[in-house]
Amino acid sequence: MARRNQHSKEELRAMAIQALADLVEREGVDNFSVRQIAGKLGYTPGMLYHLFVNLDDLILHLNAQTLDALNARIDQATHHDDPVAVLKAMAFEYLRLAQQHTALWQLVFSHRMANQAPVPDWYIDRTRHMFEQVEVQLKRGVPAADEKQRQVMARTLWGSVHGICLLHVENKLNVAGDIAPEMMLESLLDHYLSSCAREGEK
Amino acid sequence: MARRNQHSKEELRAMAIQALADLVEREGVDNFSVRQIAGKLGYTPGMLYHLFVNLDDLILHLNAQTLDALNARIDQATHHDDPVAVLKAMAFEYLRLAQQHTALWQLVFSHRMANQAPVPDWYIDRTRHMFEQVEVQLKRGVPAADEKQRQVMARTLWGSVHGICLLHVENKLNVAGDIAPEMMLESLLDHYLSSCAREGEK
DNA sequence: CCCTGCTATTGAACACTGTTTATTTGTGTT
DNA sequence: AACACAAATAAACAGTGTTCAATAGCAGGG
Incomplete structure (x- = not known):
């Protein structure tokens, strides 16, 4: 039929x-x-x-949907007053989605385009959104830093958050005792941001 | 024949x-x-x-070989006096292998066992080695921290280093201007470690 | 009301994948 | 020279993503 x-x-x-x-x-x-x-x-x-156009395209559309959910959660975290609290809340939301929808989250970050096909703009836009939000909060939290420094900080910070969530989700750091990933995110944000802020004061 | x-x-x-x-x-x-x-x-x-026994097994053997090369480079970095310098050198070696042998490095961290098969011990040993070396240096660099704190720090730090290298290698952070990954590693280690050390002094 | 045109959907084919198995073939020993 | 053993093969199996000619069903016009 x-x-x-x-x-x-x-x-x-x-x-x-x-x-x-x-x-x-x-x-x-x-x-x-x-x-x-x-x-x-x-x-x-x-x-x-x-x-x-093919399976890759379908996967990309699902991933865009997942990134939308992620961005919605991250935007929702911006309501705190303290910018450090906002960044912490954002990192925790990142982790929470990774834990609640592990497979969907993995698909976003493990999928590679076949035959070196370029990632479409409407997809890149969604990944950029996250970094922009981090930079906004850094601008509030570390006002002394200039544009370039903030770009470095945003990428350093979010690359780190991503790495911690990834190793947790993929069970790659269950070597010798499991540490709660929340503790690691807290450790990272507390220490990294406090040192950045201190440097700004000088 | x-x-x-x-x-x-x-x-x-x-x-x-x-x-x-x-x-x-x-x-x-x-x-x-x-x-x-x-x-x-x-x-x-x-x-x-x-x-x-199957393709997964062959891949695992290749990955073990890659991890051996990685561990050799990391061990080689321990010759500095300053523990912070050692950790920096280790992170840079991690990045350097990811850049020089990108595909092999990706295979190590992107390969997932089929049918939930357990990762063999001889493989886990090789991934644990890295964390142990990080902990050794943290013991020297932040002597005030106790065992548990060092475990958290080691996993936080190395998860972060991994995340930064991963996003660089996978081209996932080429949104709006590229920042050298070396700069990010330096930023991470400088700020995170200095804050950890400062807390120890108190 | 029938028929034609259009298009959404099919089904079969293609070239590929990892894996298993009976069978053959080469080698070393008796 | 005949035998036993094991290395390597060839062929099959069930699965994969993808393409495309053929088909089946609906809408509109005569």
Whole structure:
């Protein structure tokens, strides 16, 4: 049969993204296939290629959705007065999503584009948003630093937060006693930011 | 034909690991196959399963080799007097390997065991080595901290170093102007360690 | 009301993947 | 020279992403 037309193309796209999300959350980051996704929708595999250019494209759309959720949480953390408190809250939200939706979070950061295809702009925009928010808070928390210094600090800080969350989520630091990742984030932010602020005072 | 017996089983294992290494370095982390590896050796795919239990096992052996190279560089960095200088040198060696042998480095940290198979002890030992060296230097640099605090510091610090190197290697922080990763490592170590040391003095 | 045109959807094919197994082939020993 | 042993093969299996000609169903016009 063909042309049931029960759903618009846009609806189908959303359904496919959701089907992939379910599959990833249930079976893990690397346990899905085009045939499984199509099966969940009640369609044949080939049909997905009328919605997305390929599987990479579909994954990218799901990742964008995950990044939107991440950004929403991060924006939500900006309500504190103290900029250091905001950065801490942001880091904790980052960790919380990684813990609550581990597989989706892993998919965002472990997916590599095949055949060196360039990452589309609408995707890059979403990753930039995070860094910008960090820089905003650094501007408030360490006003003495100049633009360049803040860029370095933002990338250093968020690269570090990412590394701590990643090693936790991937179970790569369960060597000799487990330390709560919250403790590490606290340690990082307390010490790094206090030293940066002190340097600014001089 | 069968049984040419030109090489011992151990030789063949080493050759297979090297063939995979070449392939990964030339074609990238996710562009190799059992058939390509066997082809490079002049054998058929099935033969590899007499050397390793499966592809995961072969990858694990290559990763162990990469971790040995990493540990050798890290050990080599311990010759400085100042423990802070040692930690800096260690972080820079970590970055340098990631830059010089990007694909091999990526393979170590992006490879996930299929079917939730446990990571063998001989592999875990190699990842633990790094953390132990960091703790040794922290014991010298921040003697006031107790055992537990040092564990937190070591994991915080090395998780951060890893995150910075990872984002650099994966090109995930080329949003709005590139900052040299060396600068970030320096910023991280200077500020984090100085604050930790200051707290110890109190 | 039938028919035509359009298009959403299919199904089969393609070239590839990791893995298993019976079978063959070469070598060293009796 | 015949045998036993093991190394290596070839072929199969079930799976993968992707392409594309053929088809099935609906909408609009006569």
